[in-house]
Amino acid sequence: MGLLTYITKKLLIGIPVIFGVTIILFYIMYILPGDPIQLLLSGERVTPERVEELRRAWGLDQPVYVQYFYWLSRIIRGDLGISIVTKQPVSLLILQRLPYTLALMLTSILLSYVIGVLTGIITALKRGSLLDSILSTSSIICYSIPGFWFGLILMLIFAYYLRLFPVSGYEGWHSLILPALSLALPSSAYVMRLTRAEMIEVLGEDYIRTAWAKGLSKRRVLLVHALRNAIIPVVTMFFLDLPWLMGGAVVIETLFALPGMGRLLYVSILKQDYPVVQGIVLIITILTVVCNTLGDVVIAILDPRIRFERGRSV
Amino acid sequence: MIRLISERIKLLSNNETFKLFLTYKRGIIGLLLLSLMVFLALTADFIAPKKFDEVDPSSRLLPPSIKYLFGTDHLGRDVFSRVIYGARIALWVGLLVVLVEAGIGVPLGLLAGFYGGRVDKFISAITDLIWAFPPIVLALAIVTILGPGLTNVVVAVAVVSWAPYTRVVRAKTLSIISREFIIAARAIGESSFSIMLRYILPNTLPPIIVLATLTIPSAILYTTALSFLGFGAQPPTPDWGLMLSEGRDYIFKAPWCCVFPGLFITLTALSFNLLGDALREVLDPKLRYG
Numbered sequence: 001m002g003l004l005t006y007i008t009k010k011l012l013i014g015i016p017v018i019f020g021v022t023i024i025l026f027y028i029m030y031i032l033p034g035d036p037i038q039l040l041l042s043g044e045r046v047t048p049e050r051v052e053e054l055r056r057a058w059g060l061d062q063p064v065y066v067q068y069f070y071w072l073s074r075i076i077r078g079d080l081g082i083s084i085v086t087k088q089p090v091s092l093l094i095l096q097r098l099p100y101t102l103a104l105m106l107t108s109i110l111l112s113y114v115i116g117v118l119t120g121i122i123t124a125l126k127r128g129s130l131l132d133s134i135l136s137t138s139s140i141i142c143y144s145i146p147g148f149w150f151g152l153i154l155m156l157i158f159a160y161y162l163r164l165f166p167v168s169g170y171e172g173w174h175s176l177i178l179p180a181l182s183l184a185l186p187s188s189a190y191v192m193r194l195t196r197a198e199m200i201e202v203l204g205e206d207y208i209r210t211a212w213a214k215g216l217s218k219r220r221v222l223l224v225h226a227l228r229n230a231i232i233p234v235v236t237m238f239f240l241d242l243p244w245l246m247g248g249a250v251v252i253e254t255l256f257a258l259p260g261m262g263r264l265l266y267v268s269i270l271k272q273d274y275p276v277v278q279g280i281v282l283i284i285t286i287l288t289v290v291c292n293t294l295g296d297v298v299i300a301i302l303d304p305r306i307r308f309e310r311g312r313s314v
Numbered sequence: 315m316i317r318l319i320s321e322r323i324k325l326l327s328n329n330e331t332f333k334l335f336l337t338y339k340r341g342i343i344g345l346l347l348l349s350l351m352v353f354l355a356l357t358a359d360f361i362a363p364k365k366f367d368e369v370d371p372s373s374r375l376l377p378p379s380i381k382y383l384f385g386t387d388h389l390g391r392d393v394f395s396r397v398i399y400g401a402r403i404a405l406w407v408g409l410l411v412v413l414v415e416a417g418i419g420v421p422l423g424l425l426a427g428f429y430g431g432r433v434d435k436f437i438s439a440i441t442d443l444i445w446a447f448p449p450i451v452l453a454l455a456i457v458t459i460l461g462p463g464l465t466n467v468v469v470a471v472a473v474v475s476w477a478p479y480t481r482v483v484r485a486k487t488l489s490i491i492s493r494e495f496i497i498a499a500r501a502i503g504e505s506s507f508s509i510m511l512r513y514i515l516p517n518t519l520p521p522i523i524v525l526a527t528l529t530i531p532s533a534i535l536y537t538t539a540l541s542f543l544g545f546g547a548q549p550p551t552p553d554w555g556l557m558l559s560e561g562r563d564y565i566f567k568a569p570w571c572c573v574f575p576g577l578f579i580t581l582t583a584l585s586f587n588l589l590g591d592a593l594r595e596v597l598d599p600k601l602r603y604g
Contacts, residue, residue, distance in 0.1 A: 025455075
């Protein structure tokens with residue numbers, strides 16, 4: 001199978017998944033308690049005729065599947081509906097918050113990959129040493145720590161006692177450091193374990209022995225021959241990691257009162273602002289599908305063997 | 315009784331798998347840590363100095379002391395007692411989530427692997443679809459429908475995270491479906507149901523056990539995170555996540571309200587992770603998860 005065919009196939013698989021996601025999300029909102037028209041009017045008193053008129057105008061008198069297609073066609077045009085609370089378009093609300101969330105996620109990904117890949121390489125090279133067992137054990141501890149608790153502790157020590165960072169809210173890039181650290185902690189531990197396992201596996205391969213035998217420098221063997229192959233699964237994890245970070249961002253943004261999309265989701269759930277909840281969940285889920293597909297594509301480009309693999313492994 | 319137990323232990327120590335397990339120091343530490351949590355959960359009524367909801371307005375936000383080992387919270391409740399009672403909830407929730415996950419995931423995996431073809435395609439499509447949702451976000455959406463509460467959170471977390479069970483069981487089923495003993499069972503006229511239940515299911519148990527040990531900690535982390543946001547356990551439940559959520563308002567005045575519940579979440583998750591790592595090495599070296 002050629003690379004292009006493979007990529008096209010993967011992209012095509014993504015489409016029914018996104019379709020399925022929209023059906024589930026539409027259905028979730030459909031069975032939610034509360035009449036959408038009443039929510040729209042938010043307590044405003046109008047005649048029953050006016051309610052009927054609105055119902056027809058919004059297509060709510062149609063069968064469910066017709067309503068779904070109305071909804072879908074609006075979404076495709078970028079119309080995610082109107083917030084019940086602020087009466088602003090949901091897409092506008094999301095766009096306002098998105099940069100903060102992206103900045104937070106990028107910072108935390110950067111942190112977790114720098115820490116994770118470095119410690120992963122070190123522990124793989126010093127396998128069995130005291131340093132290895134200390135770092136390996138701490139990695140298990142790291143992903144057992146709830147991020148929001150770690151965040152609270154960081155807040156207590158660095159923001160309150162040492163006064164190095166703002167306690168909460170957004171006052172510039174340094175407001176992102178503590179939240180990013182809390183988000184990065186578990187994922188850096190995963191990155192480290194994966195890098196370590198892959199490095200150990202690769203270092204045992206024949207071509208590495210050949211490279212040593214050829215008399216190549218240590219740096220060349222390790223960086224060019226070993227790391228290049230060991231890093232492939234780590235790169236894939238980068239894409240699989242994004243949606244998980246998104247989930248973590250909801251909790252961490254709420255904790256640090258960052259004005260991102262995660263906090264908007266939290267506040268909207270509390271205020272029962274369903275259109276906003278639906279819009280955010282939709283955006284995040286589509287991002288997840290796109291990331292998964294990108295992960296598949298990137299790994300196919302980096303590692304030609306994958307393309308010939310049939311069926312799917314666990 | 316004691317003789318029976320000592321015989322059991324003798325039997326266990328002759329068991330190869332168990333001997334192998336004993337060589338993993340981390341696994342043993344995990345097991346000991348978990349035993350401690352189970353002990354706390356079972357004996358909470360006897361060892362907790364106070365009831366978990368015993369309010370004492372005259373001793374609010376007191377720092378840790380001999381009388382109050384972990385200090386007191388904003389209502390004057392003993393944090394130590396609440397943390398001990400919390401072990402009950404955390405373990406119970408972890409177990410419940412895993413049971414629901416396995417209850418959904420295992421039968422689907424068996425069906426997909428056993429029948430193959432269209433059944434497999436259909437089940438795999440659903441699995442992929444659920445896998446496409448980021449867990450916390452979908453769980454939040456479900457809690458929005460169901461309303462807040464610990465039971466609803468358990469349902470939400472289980473509904474978003476059963477996919478690994480289906481994948482593991484499906485893969486294992488596929489790997490043994492063409493082995494002689496299955497063909498023999500078919501030949502003597504065993505029904506499909508009985509083959510799945512009596513021949514395939516027992517073989518999928520080791521990876522299921524490993525997976526369960528490794529999903530309990532994430533189940534505990536998710537449910538406490540949702541409780542922390544206020545969508546899970548409601549007051550005065552001594553849920554560790556809820557305690558953190560309540561203590562958060564007093565974090566600078568009384569950090570102990572937050573430090574200890576979080577520490578116990580970490581220790582519980584850690585115990586399962588250590589145990590699961592060792593079990594994976596012993597039971598199923600090929601299984602990779604997460």
